[in-house]
Amino acid sequence: xxxxxxxxxxxxxxxxxxxxxxxxxxxxxxxxxxxxxxxxxxxxxxxxxxxxxxxxxxxxxxxxxxxxxxxxxxxxxxxxxxxxxxxxxxxxxxxxxxxxxxxxxxxxxxxxxxxxxxxxxxxxxxxxxxxxxxxxxxxxxxxxxxxxxxxxx
Amino acid sequence: xxxxxxxxxxxxxxxxxxxxxxxxxxxxxxxxxxxxxxxxxxxxxxxxxxxxxxxxxxxxxxxxxxxxxxxxxxxxxxxxxxxxxxxxxxxxxxxxxxxxxxxxxxxxxxxxxxxxxxxxxxxxxxxxxxxxxxxxxxxxxxxxxxxxxxxxxxxxxxxxxxxxxxxxxxxxxxxxxxxxxxxxxxxxxxxxxxxxxxxxxxxxxxxxxxxxxxxxxxxxxxxxxxxxxxxxxxxxxxxxxxxxxxxxxxxxxxxxxxxxxxxxxxxxxxxxxxxxxxxxxxxxxxxxxxxxxxxxxxxxxxxxxxxxxxxxxxxxxxxxxxxxxxxxxxxxxxxxxxxxxxxxxxxxxxxxxxxxxxxxxxxxxxxxxxxxxxxxxxxxxxxxxxxxxxxxxxxxxxxxxxxxxxxxxxxxxxxxxxxxxxxxxxxxxxxxxxxxxxxxxxxxxxxxxxxxxxxxxxxxxxxxxxxxxxxxxxxxxxxxxxxxxxxxxxxxxxxxxxxxxxxxxxxxxxxxxxxxxxxxxxxxxxxxxxxxxxxxxxxxxxxxxxxxxxxxxxxxxxxxxxxxxxxxxxxxxxxxxxxxxxxxxxxxxxxxxxxxxxxxxxxxxxxxxxxxxxxxxxxxxxxxxxxxxxxxxxxxxxxxxxxxxxxxxxxxxxxxxx
Numbered sequence: 001x002x003x004x005x006x007x008x009x010x011x012x013x014x015x016x017x018x019x020x021x022x023x024x025x026x027x028x029x030x031x032x033x034x035x036x037x038x039x040x041x042x043x044x045x046x047x048x049x050x051x052x053x054x055x056x057x058x059x060x061x062x063x064x065x066x067x068x069x070x071x072x073x074x075x076x077x078x079x080x081x082x083x084x085x086x087x088x089x090x091x092x093x094x095x096x097x098x099x100x101x102x103x104x105x106x107x108x109x110x111x112x113x114x115x116x117x118x119x120x121x122x123x124x125x126x127x128x129x130x131x132x133x134x135x136x137x138x139x140x141x142x143x144x145x146x147x148x149x150x151x152x153x
Numbered sequence: 154x155x156x157x158x159x160x161x162x163x164x165x166x167x168x169x170x171x172x173x174x175x176x177x178x179x180x181x182x183x184x185x186x187x188x189x190x191x192x193x194x195x196x197x198x199x200x201x202x203x204x205x206x207x208x209x210x211x212x213x214x215x216x217x218x219x220x221x222x223x224x225x226x227x228x229x230x231x232x233x234x235x236x237x238x239x240x241x242x243x244x245x246x247x248x249x250x251x252x253x254x255x256x257x258x259x260x261x262x263x264x265x266x267x268x269x270x271x272x273x274x275x276x277x278x279x280x281x282x283x284x285x286x287x288x289x290x291x292x293x294x295x296x297x298x299x300x301x302x303x304x305x306x307x308x309x310x311x312x313x314x315x316x317x318x319x320x321x322x323x324x325x326x327x328x329x330x331x332x333x334x335x336x337x338x339x340x341x342x343x344x345x346x347x348x349x350x351x352x353x354x355x356x357x358x359x360x361x362x363x364x365x366x367x368x369x370x371x372x373x374x375x376x377x378x379x380x381x382x383x384x385x386x387x388x389x390x391x392x393x394x395x396x397x398x399x400x401x402x403x404x405x406x407x408x409x410x411x412x413x414x415x416x417x418x419x420x421x422x423x424x425x426x427x428x429x430x431x432x433x434x435x436x437x438x439x440x441x442x443x444x445x446x447x448x449x450x451x452x453x454x455x456x457x458x459x460x461x462x463x464x465x466x467x468x469x470x471x472x473x474x475x476x477x478x479x480x481x482x483x484x485x486x487x488x489x490x491x492x493x494x495x496x497x498x499x500x501x502x503x504x505x506x507x508x509x510x511x512x513x514x515x516x517x518x519x520x521x522x523x524x525x526x527x528x529x530x531x532x533x534x535x536x537x538x539x540x541x542x543x544x545x546x547x548x549x550x551x552x553x554x555x556x557x558x559x560x561x562x563x564x565x566x567x568x569x570x571x572x573x574x575x576x577x578x579x580x581x582x583x584x585x586x587x588x589x590x591x592x593x594x595x596x597x598x599x600x601x602x603x604x605x606x607x608x609x610x611x612x613x614x615x616x617x618x619x620x621x622x623x624x625x626x627x628x629x630x631x632x633x634x635x636x637x638x639x640x641x642x643x644x645x646x647x648x649x650x651x652x653x654x655x656x657x658x659x660x661x662x663x664x665x666x667x668x669x670x671x672x673x674x675x676x677x678x679x680x681x682x683x684x685x686x687x688x689x690x691x692x693x694x695x696x697x698x699x700x701x702x703x704x705x706x707x708x709x710x711x712x713x714x715x716x717x718x719x720x721x722x723x724x725x726x727x728x729x730x731x732x733x734x735x736x737x738x739x740x741x742x743x744x745x746x747x748x749x750x751x752x753x754x755x756x757x758x759x760x761x762x763x764x765x766x767x768x769x770x771x772x773x774x775x776x777x778x779x780x781x782x783x784x785x786x787x788x789x790x791x792x793x794x795x796x797x798x799x800x801x802x803x804x805x806x807x808x809x810x811x
Contacts, residue, residue, distance in 0.1 A: 021672075040540075092536070105537065109516040116511060
């Protein structure tokens, strides 16, 4: 259900046409591939969590054209992204940059894994391990018992 | 009248739930069997009342009673009957009613399982369950009443067109059974904490509930994913949308819970952790409800967002999560730890499983909520989307999947990693051969696909390996081996099948890397090619149906020059809401699909068209079906059906773990 309501949201904003239009595609396939890769990491600012590559909104189309324009002008991928961040803020990046403001976001997976692992290890260590092999005295006792009752399992 | 009666029944259910909450709790405290006996009776009465209310609302929908606000807002007299019925839960108020209906249904099932659940545990569990019911009934009656009357109007405003799909009839009930199913494990966990005692009997009682809820949640998520895939028209099947994440978090925690209860049932270990997971899983279900219905997400879904509702659900959230964690902090130290195990053992492997699943769950959690928190605290706006999750979630899941067959093969208590690896040589060898063969055949193509398919193959073979090695060794006659395999516990088969299902899904996901797409502007007679599949635009026809009109593009699909058949993709306009939708045209070829989506229709009669070929894509959802089937098979295990009642006669504390 929730899922569907999000989808509706997506579609309410974006009229249901498909995203990249045939007339937007660049002639040079290598350049076009770079444009697609960059686009899939840029947020359509008026949509709900959708990249400009998937979105049908007018703004997304403008941004796609802008990305292609910059690439055709000889910008590197990073320059294109930097240009868009300068214009629209970090909100435009679907992958947030690594910095003090996103430290917790990026480090949480590693922190939880390491701390959880240490915690589990400590919990395991704290509890007495089950007895290892029998020592000599125990072996003797065992032999004595077995001798006394040969039918014992 | 029926509508008023439904409204009254809800109020009655609230009163009865209050009784079911307070009286048994007191009874369990004072050890009074009569007071404890109130719990099952009131649970059944609550179910009857809420069931009646639900039927009343459904009747209003079927008869198109346009004097009820909820019906006016979400129905239309010309709508097909199935969408009139599914429309009951296609809106906020109605879906909350379905939510409490399932809550009450589960309470009633616990109430009638007299012989399997000890009386005290049952009384406490039903009391906790009733507390949840009280909270949500209050929410419905105060802030989301589906029975509000208005001056009758002539016609309804129709259901959102995207919801007029068989998906709506199936997806929400499956998902809700999953979510709400975890409320029972939550209630059992709280009951155990209230009682200060927990043992293998508890785990045995709780395990089927976890299994059932997990299976339904798996189906619900898979169904939602497939629905999005065919309805949205760009062929994606998972978007890392906050709303999807809201359902993924309880699934991850629930999967961890499923595995930790195994350890608890078999070995009486991991008690505290299992209780914590049970609380966490349902808390995440509640969090999902809050996120979706409160409007804190920058989401634009169709639930009318009302700040009062948001604060109400936040209140419920804080009360239950806070309350259960306080209970946990207070009572958990009372729980005594049981069975010992070496780090390299089946138990140890399941701890690793839980560690990775919990971390994956935390990753989804922080990724979903961090942007909200950051904006509130600093005003800075950032986005966390698919690239973040691919970068953080996948590195956690892939090692977990690689270790899965080893864990499944390790012995309990104390295992031998080398020996285990030896038992898996055949599976590893075959998976590596498959990977290398695929790499050679598809040289120059994406490397991810063969590697992923290799992993999936290892998972499938590794899971089934367990069945083979338990029933066959060198020299065993095939008939004997078959008899032995058939005689293995159903839970062993269930485990193997569910794990193989994971492998099937992994193969489907990996194969998406081989997908091809093409887009073009086409006139009648034009062709468009994606990979070895080609379509020709036959004609464009307008069509008019009862509640929408559409333009249909009729396509002929061919593969290497051989015609396979026709495909239709449409652009629809739903008249009442003046809302356009795109219906993708999908042709299933083997396990792959040819997927066409109609774009803008130009004034000169040419159309924009996007064409995909997605090899093996069906495996993504088939794998989920296999997982759920494994869960269901496990549920039919003899042990879960008849194991407990015979033991309930002796005091639980004296029951050995296995």
